[in-house]
Structures are given as structure tokens and as C-alpha cells.
Amino acid sequence: MDNQPTVSARQPCSLPRIVITGVGLAAPNAVALPEFREKLLKGESGISEIEHRYIGRVPAGICSFPETRYRKKKENKRGTRAGCLGVYAANEAVADAGLELADFSGYERRRTGVYVGLTEHGTAETEIEVYNISRYDYDLDYWTHHHNPRTVLNNPAGEITMNLGITGPHYSIGAACAAGNAALIQGVQMLRLGEVDMALCGGISESVISFGIFASFKAQGALAQHADPKLASRPFDQERNGIVISEGACIYCLETLERALARGARIYGEVAGYAMNSD
Numbered sequence: 001m002d003n004q005p006t007v008s009a010r011q012p013c014s015l016p017r018i019v020i021t022g023v024g025l026a027a028p029n030a031v032a033l034p035e036f037r038e039k040l041l042k043g044e045s046g047i048s049e050i051e052h053r054y055i056g057r058v059p060a061g062i063c064s065f066p067e068t069r070y071r072k073k074k075e076n077k078r079g080t081r082a083g084c085l086g087v088y089a090a091n092e093a094v095a096d097a098g099l100e101l102a103d104f105s106g107y108e109r110r111r112t113g114v115y116v117g118l119t120e121h122g123t124a125e126t127e128i129e130v131y132n133i134s135r136y137d138y139d140l141d142y143w144t145h146h147h148n149p150r151t152v153l154n155n156p157a158g159e160i161t162m163n164l165g166i167t168g169p170h171y172s173i174g175a176a177c178a179a180g181n182a183a184l185i186q187g188v189q190m191l192r193l194g195e196v197d198m199a200l201c202g203g204i205s206e207s208v209i210s211f212g213i214f215a216s217f218k219a220q221g222a223l224a225q226h227a228d229p230k231l232a233s234r235p236f237d238q239e240r241n242g243i244v245i246s247e248g249a250c251i252y253c254l255e256t257l258e259r260a261l262a263r264g265a266r267i268y269g270e271v272a273g274y275a276m277n278s279d
Helices: 033-043 075-077 081-096 123-134 147-151 154-162 176-192 212-220 259-261
Strands: 018-026 046-054 056-061 112-118 172-173 198-205 250-258
Touching: 018 046, 018 081, 018 176, 018 259, 033 250, 075 212, 081 112, 081 154, 081 198, 112 154, 112 176, 123 147, 123 212, 154 172, 172 176, 176 198, 176 250, 250 259
Parallel strands: 112 172, 112 198
Antiparallel strands: 018 250, 046 056, 198 250
């Protein structure tokens, strides 16, 4: 196939080689890999100004994607924003890998792992519930029974497995801003151990709907401000004044090189190695 990476027949070690065969994403400036790459190369930002409860107008990154492409509106309402982003990105990754959702083209669902990196989760859902019951004099009878499944740490990964019918291992990984990378490492390790045949892994953030996240960074004096919201995030500018809160998701489909070649999959690249420190 065109643009395939060079694959050597020599193995440097006995461990299976792991490759990326699918990518699915939702970002403020794009909801598909080709568009995302094009926007990055053109330097086009997806940051806009939003009105946030209690905070006022702030620059932020909001993802505009087809939320009901892979599950019904009722399911999105019952779940979380992170789960909604994750379900979209995971389905896009599977489709991008050339796998049929109906049967995963020979991949057993119990042999598929889902590993999701999260910086934080559950704060937004709790804030929303507290706000809702405040309108009813804090009567707990108005507290939703969906709160517990929404706020368990493995929620986004769990919503992905339920949507795709995956019964293999799934869990969320916390490692601050390196959480997405940690999830990728977990996917590689599980594939090399032979625990799974395919791994869906990456990072998800729903931070933009959390009042606490904005309030915390504002209290630290670290919330970026600029007359033009598209210029608010400028980490390498000497006039920088903070960060921009955003939401998004990116899920990779990982599998062994042997299996990918056997099914004639397009290969984006190989995970040749990794490192992990304390973030």
C-alpha cells in the first residue's frame, strides 16, 4: 500500500511489534484526522469565546461533532460528555482501521482492550447536580440516580465498551497531562503480553464544562486572556499569560504488526518504544 512504513523482517527482540492502524478524534478545530492535520499545518485555531456560568466570558475550546452518529441522544443524555467524546473517537478509530463494527473483522470483543487517559473526571457531573438541586432548595429527591455511574473513574472507557459491545479489559488511567500517553503505553504492554489482540487507547477531556477547573486556574492567575480568543493560547510567546481550557478526545487503534500485515491494514506508524516518569 502507498505510504506504508518500511518494515524489516529482522526482529530486535522477541516482543511483538506494535503498530497504529486507526485514529479517531474530536478537537475544537476538527473532528476527523485529515481535517485536523490540515488545520494544524495551516495554524488554524479552534478556540472561541464562551459564556461560562459564574466565570463570565472566557476563551475555550469546544468540540462540534456529530454526537448522535454512533449512539442515540437519550444515551448521550444519560452518559457523560467525556463518554460522548470517547464513543465518537473510538468508533472513528475502528472505522479508520478498516474494521467492521458488526464483527470487528475477526477480532473477538473479549480480546479487545480499552484504555483511556484522564486528567480528571466527575467534577463537572457533580457540579451540574449541585447546581440543579440548588434550584429546588437543595432537595436531594432531585439528585439524579445517574450520578454514580457518571462519576466512577472508568466511566469514559466503560461507555466505549458498552457502545461497541466490547467485553475485554477496560479502565481509565490518571497521569495528569501525560494521561493519554500513559494509556497508549498500557495498550502496548497488554498487546505485547498477549492479553488482547487489539487495543483502543488514548486521552479524553471534558474540562471545559467544569466550573471548578476554570475557577482553579483563575485563582492561580493562570487562565489566559486575550482580546482575540484565537490568540489566547501562546505558550512560546514572551507575552503569554496563562492556558486555555479545552475539551477533546483522541483514540488510537493498536495491534501487532503481524496481525496488521495479515489483514492488509494501513499502518500509520510503529510504537518503537516509550518512557514514563512522574507527572
